Amino acid sequence: MSTKLAINLHKLARFTNTAIPIFTLLFFIAGWQISFYFHFITVPMLGLTLVNCYYLFAQRNHSLLRNFGILGQGRYILESLGPELRQYLYSGDTEERPFNRTERAEVYRKANNIDSASSFGSQNDFDATEIKLRHSLFPISKERLLPYQLTFGEERGIQNTYTLTVPFIISGMSYGALGKQAVRSLARGIAQTGGLMNTGEGGYPKYHLMENCDLAFQIGTAKFGVRHEDGTLDEQRLAALAAKEQIKLIELKLSQGAKPGKGGMLPKEKITAEISELRGVPMGRDVVSPTHHPECEDYPSAVAFIRRIQEVSQIPVGIKLCVGDPRQFAELIAEMKRQDSFPDWITIDGAEGGTGAAPKAFIDRVGMPLFPALKLAQDILVSAGVRQRLKLVASGKLINPGSQIIAFCLGADAIATARGFMLSIGCIQAMQCGSNTCPVGITSHNPRLERGIDIADKALRVANYIHSLEHDLDELLCATGVRCVRELSFEHLYVPLESALYPFTHRN
Amino acid sequence: MTSPKLKIVSWFTQIAAAAIMGQTLYFKFTAHPDSVQLFTELGMEPHGRLIIAALELIACILLLIPSSIVYGALLGSCLMAGAIIGHITELGWEGPRLELGILAIVVLSCCITTLLVRHRELPLLKAIQTDKPTQRGPRNH
Numbered sequence: 001m002s003t004k005l006a007i008n009l010h011k012l013a014r015f016t017n018t019a020i021p022i023f024t025l026l027f028f029i030a031g032w033q034i035s036f037y038f039h040f041i042t043v044p045m046l047g048l049t050l051v052n053c054y055y056l057f058a059q060r061n062h063s064l065l066r067n068f069g070i071l072g073q074g075r076y077i078l079e080s081l082g083p084e085l086r087q088y089l090y091s092g093d094t095e096e097r098p099f100n101r102t103e104r105a106e107v108y109r110k111a112n113n114i115d116s117a118s119s120f121g122s123q124n125d126f127d128a129t130e131i132k133l134r135h136s137l138f139p140i141s142k143e144r145l146l147p148y149q150l151t152f153g154e155e156r157g158i159q160n161t162y163t164l165t166v167p168f169i170i171s172g173m174s175y176g177a178l179g180k181q182a183v184r185s186l187a188r189g190i191a192q193t194g195g196l197m198n199t200g201e202g203g204y205p206k207y208h209l210m211e212n213c214d215l216a217f218q219i220g221t222a223k224f225g226v227r228h229e230d231g232t233l234d235e236q237r238l239a240a241l242a243a244k245e246q247i248k249l250i251e252l253k254l255s256q257g258a259k260p261g262k263g264g265m266l267p268k269e270k271i272t273a274e275i276s277e278l279r280g281v282p283m284g285r286d287v288v289s290p291t292h293h294p295e296c297e298d299y300p301s302a303v304a305f306i307r308r309i310q311e312v313s314q315i316p317v318g319i320k321l322c323v324g325d326p327r328q329f330a331e332l333i334a335e336m337k338r339q340d341s342f343p344d345w346i347t348i349d350g351a352e353g354g355t356g357a358a359p360k361a362f363i364d365r366v367g368m369p370l371f372p373a374l375k376l377a378q379d380i381l382v383s384a385g386v387r388q389r390l391k392l393v394a395s396g397k398l399i400n401p402g403s404q405i406i407a408f409c410l411g412a413d414a415i416a417t418a419r420g421f422m423l424s425i426g427c428i429q430a431m432q433c434g435s436n437t438c439p440v441g442i443t444s445h446n447p448r449l450e451r452g453i454d455i456a457d458k459a460l461r462v463a464n465y466i467h468s469l470e471h472d473l474d475e476l477l478c479a480t481g482v483r484c485v486r487e488l489s490f491e492h493l494y495v496p497l498e499s500a501l502y503p504f505t506h507r508n
Numbered sequence: 509m510t511s512p513k514l515k516i517v518s519w520f521t522q523i524a525a526a527a528i529m530g531q532t533l534y535f536k537f538t539a540h541p542d543s544v545q546l547f548t549e550l551g552m553e554p555h556g557r558l559i560i561a562a563l564e565l566i567a568c569i570l571l572l573i574p575s576s577i578v579y580g581a582l583l584g585s586c587l588m589a590g591a592i593i594g595h596i597t598e599l600g601w602e603g604p605r606l607e608l609g610i611l612a613i614v615v616l617s618c619c620i621t622t623l624l625v626r627h628r629e630l631p632l633l634k635a636i637q638t639d640k641p642t643q644r645g646p647r648n649h
Contacts, residue, residue, distance in 0.1 A: 032597045036550040039593055043586045061641075073632060 013068040021049050094123050110468035111424040111461035132494040136481030146484040152344045153316035155389050160315045162248040166195035168469050171395050171418035172218045174202025176266050176275045177356040181453035182442040185425050187211035189462020201264050203279040216249035221263045222289035224279040235312045242313035250317045257353025257396050259362040260322040263289025267357050269436040272445050299335035307341045318345035323373035330380045342389045348374045350396025354419045357434035370396035372500045378411030401472035408485045409492045424465035425458040518625040525618035526568040536561035578629045581622040588616035
């Protein structure tokens, strides 16, 4: 059977390459002998001939253009249009990654405070991998729900505890990763709801602090904002930051789901003079944080370092990590138990977590996905008998109530999401976060792109999104017949055979 | 990215091209006898003269608006190529025609220089990575 196309493109290209100069000549003669108006065609044809000659004989970068000439250009044009065409026209509503159109639309509707009721049935694939919540035969009414409250630091009995009343935290996004308009929109929005925002590892959180919201200051492996020249912790600067009224918590980032085992990255395109000053890094070069904290060489030193930050800052201190090997996580917990020293919370970041920039291999292939990692972490903490010594925060693609309730069932006390909040302020998933060309200006420092963001309008959307999530969470809790998220358990989940959580269903 | 030095060069050539093209517009639009004579020889009087003048006006404007420079240069070089063809086939190079012909060649070179400097802004070429691959050294520890 012949696999050739009906049109032989090679022959067509050869014909085109011969025809272009011949037609140019014909039009030139026509313009000369018949009417000068023919030269309106001669001239563009002449240009085409020159470009074609360049493609065929002069340039050496592209084999396709050397072989096919100007016709080969068609491939590059079509390919460059591909992502947009697929996104706008050809991708199904549940096809795209990382978030498909239905998931994004749900966030947009929540942010706009539009009813998210849908009709005629779910678009999800029902029998295979979808985890479901087991509702109760006897749902409860909303009046019986307990208000959400989570107090960080209560286990250690410290003075400066922090009580979270909104279970949805804006996950770590630095000024640098985001532009200042986006940071301020998120900060103002979360301030309106009384929730918590993580600063990300961006040095002194100048713009986060502007809107008077509660902040968790993140210390990444580069320790921007609290570092000595040699990359170790500058205790004085940490203490000064922790003493700020708005900074309620400190989060030590050991690893991040999008690039576990690799430090944060900020491409040079996004380093402005202000960012280089806030972080203390040079301009014109990609900033890549170290792979690890120099203070954390092994289990004892890591636990000791967490305790040191707790002592210096005098406020609750948590850690963020992506689980690689659960045995290592178990060993870390065992070491905490040995030293009788625990962080005030652990954020489990799933490998599906997002980022502004990471090598593709890390985004795609490193780290455990959230749900099994969270379940394992919960099981390890319970079996070590220390679950009550700290809080668990889950993050990794938890943008919709449906996935958030699963995380709560798996043991999470609170949810952190970054991309959910980005979508709420108008992210269209253009996937250009690393190149400073974000078309909606969220991850760009280009003033022309940032001007698209109206802080007051976007702040309202952030608040709407949170209130809608709270509303949906309440309804799900009522349906499950429990009064608060702490009463949820793994037993409330229906886990089908092909789910990554299925092996856990037979453990007990 | 196009280097700032090259951008300055490009602005010089753009302005030169726009200025030379622009000063002939007056004669074309006001039907100056010399201009009418030229276009009569080409067999384009009066419509061709007005069309060419309008296109040249557009090219001048595009050349001076930052986001459309390459389009202006493209249009300008097409028009000047046409003018040079005119000189070769019909008008000749005698007397004042020589000066006009040389001006057309100068504008054409200005437009082509602009295009070469700003080739990354051309819409079709944008789809193709025009930079040569650079060599990546071995791992350093």
